Amino acid sequence: MINEKTNVSENQQxxxxxxxxxxxxxxxxxxxxxxxxQEHSLGQGFYxxxxxxxxxxxxxxAKENFYKALExxxxxxxxxxxLKIYGFLIRIYSETLDNNKANEFIQRxxxxxxxxxxxxxxxxAEFFYxxxxxxxxxxxxxxxxxxxxxxxxxxxxxxxxxxxxxALYAMATACYHxxxxxxxxxxxxxxxxxxxxxxxxxxxxxxxxxxxxxxxDIGEYALAMTHYDEGMRLLQQKNCWNLYGxxxxxxxxxxxxxxxxNQALSLFQLGKNTINKNYKRLIxxxxxxxxxxxDSSVDLYLDRHNRLIHEKSIGSIDxxxxxxxxxxxxxxxxxxxxxFNKDDLSKFxxxxxxxxxxxxxxxxTSISRLRKLIEPKGTSRKYILRGKDGYxxxxxxxxxxxxxxxxxxxxxxxxxxxxxxx
Numbered sequence: 146m147i148n149e150k151t152n153v154s155e156n157q158q159x160x161x162x163x164x165x166x167x168x169x170x171x172x173x174x175x176x177x178x179x180x181x182x183q184e185h186s187l188g189q190g191f192y193x194x195x196x197x198x199x200x201x202x203x204x205x206x207a208k209e210n211f212y213k214a215l216e217x218x219x220x221x222x223x224x225x226x227x228l229k230i231y232g233f234l235i236r237i238y239s240e241t242l243d244n245n246k247a248n249e250f251i252q253r254x255x256x257x258x259x260x261x262x263x264x265x266x267x268x269x270a271e272f273f274y275x276x277x278x279x280x281x282x283x284x285x286x287x288x289x290x291x292x293x294x295x296x297x298x299x300x301x302x303x304x305x306x307x308x309x310x311x312a313l314y315a316m317a318t319a320c321y322h323x324x325x326x327x328x329x330x331x332x333x334x335x336x337x338x339x340x341x342x343x344x345x346x347x348x349x350x351x352x353x354x355x356x357x358x359x360x361x362d363i364g365e366y367a368l369a370m371t372h373y374d375e376g377m378r379l380l381q382q383k384n385c386w387n388l389y390g391x392x393x394x395x396x397x398x399x400x401x402x403x404x405x406x407n408q409a410l411s412l413f414q415l416g417k418n419t420i421n422k423n424y425k426r427l428i429x430x431x432x433x434x435x436x437x438x439x440d441s442s443v444d445l446y447l448d449r450h451n452r453l454i455h456e457k458s459i460g461s462i463d464x465x466x467x468x469x470x471x472x473x474x475x476x477x478x479x480x481x482x483x484x485f486n487k488d489d490l491s492k493f494x495x496x497x498x499x500x501x502x503x504x505x506x507x508x509x510t511s512i513s514r515l516r517k518l519i520e521p522k523g524t525s526r527k528y529i530l531r532g533k534d535g536y537x538x539x540x541x542x543x544x545x546x547x548x549x550x551x552x553x554x555x556x557x558x559x560x561x562x563x564x565x566x567x
Contacts, residue, residue, distance in 0.1 A: 188217025200385045204237050204423045224261045228254055228275045232567040242425045251282045270299035270308050277315055290319040310339050311566060317355060326363050348566055350379035354392055361399045369399045390420035390427050402451045404461030406438050448547035449475055458521040470515045477538035486535035
């Protein structure tokens with residue numbers, strides 16, 4: 146049914162012809178009276194209209210027209226077109242947090258692939274790409290990656306550069322989920338080179354967003370922001386807004402990891418206020434991020450993963466090269482009110498039996514350096530207290546621990562984001 150290479154004006158003429166046939170009929174349309182060619186053309190029209198609404202972030206109208214396009218598909222010739230529509234609907238239902246419907250279409254996609262594999266004389270690049278997507282929906286990223294690699298290989302043999310480009314992006318995404326960041330960047334670099342000769346604006350924009358996610362996760366924040374900005378620029382050129390909220394979220398999380406909490410909150414509020422209300426998954430991620438940092442009563446915000454500490458009066462404190470001090474801080478802060486003596490500190494921090502000749506000075510110096518970093522000047526001890534039983538973290542201090550990547554958005558229904566190309 147759906148052929149991306151079909152002449153647009155020819156499709157428009159066929160669609161208008163089919164539409165004129167329907168004039169004066171019931172509002173539900175009597176499609177049975179159309180010729181097979183008109184049915185085919187009408188299905189293409191609904192599909193293109195659905196994609197237009199999808200790109201403009203109107204999920205209700207996109208879903209409505211994808212269903213109409215789905216009604217026009219005929220097996221087996223439209224099997225891949227059907228899988229594409231299933232993919233879009235899975236993304237829409239994932240974004241609107243309709244778990245049951247998302248899983249229903251994941252199951253339908255799997256059943257169709259299994260049936261189609263028995264009927265196809267040969268299995269080509271597009272088949273393995275769709276199999277990879279189904280494994281992605283099921284969070285089996287190992288199997289997804291294997292099938293995307295097969296798709297990429299066969300796309301080269303079949304001289305299908307557009308499918309090869311999609312497979313490269315899909316392989317990078319699977320590696321990202323598996324936290325194989327070096328390999329993910331390698332696939333994206335190959336995609337970047339291929340896109341110098343292909344005109345695929347949406348895919349190019351999505352590529353830069355994925356670059357941003359990867360560099361954010363590995364702590365290359367300047368590179369992450371550069372790629373997010375480039376992704377935004379490309380998608381603005383295409384007037385494609387279904388990526389807008391994801392890019393703002395990525396930039397905001399990057400700023401948060403840099404310790405720029407006020408700027409991060411500004412982006413979170415902007416994103417939440419501008420995205421479509423149907424983007425329930427994305428809105429929930431914004432809510433999580435805002436709640437993670439936006440509490441004026443918090444004295445000390447601790448982000449162990451990125452070795453960043455934010456003190457209410459001092460601001461951001463960089464612990465990147467102070468591993469021992471960070472370990473002491475988290476040991477004490479995780480158990481406020483509990484005393485840790487020299488034996489405890491030697492065991493938990495240095496993994497050694499306490500030796501006064503070695504550890505007395507080491508402990509004293511480390512605690513002193515830690516206090517200088519986190520204790521506001523001109524105040525009495527606010528966080529780390531010393532008693533007869535050892536060192537204690539003040540139980541009256543209001544401390545918040547960063548939610549370790551559970552707010553990153555990676556764990557979602559169908560394991561796919563709405564901005565991921567179908």
